Amino acid sequence: MTYPQTRLRRLRYNKNIRNLISENSLNVDDFIYPLFVCEGNSILKEIDSLPGQFQLSIDQLILKIEEAKKIGINSFILFPISKSKD
Numbered sequence: 200m201t202y203p204q205t206r207l208r209r210l211r212y213n214k215n216i217r218n219l220i221s222e223n224s225l226n227v228d229d230f231i232y233p234l235f236v237c238e239g240n241s242i243l244k245e246i247d248s249l250p251g252q253f254q255l256s257i258d259q260l261i262l263k264i265e266e267a268k269k270i271g272i273n274s275f276i277l278f279p280i281s282k283s284k285d
Contacts, residue, residue, distance in 0.1 A: 227271040236260055237280040254280055 242256035269277045
């Protein structure tokens with residue numbers, strides 16, 4: 200059994216195997232939106248070390264989540280930021 204005469208096709212045998220070894224693809228369902236939550240009202244403070252990311256108060260957080268859900272992002276991870284250290 201040498202390669203040119205015999206081509207092994209076991210990796211293409213069924214759809215599940217093909218999906219397992221196929222190229223990666225991203226879908227909007229794969230994304231998780233990180234949100235940084237702080238105490239207070241009407242706070243939208245940019246984080247210097249993360250351009251484009253903000254510390255949000257609860258009222259601003261709700262607006263940001265509604266905006267993200269409109270474009271199809273349904274998964275979020277919340278990072279609480281407290282005023283005092285533990």
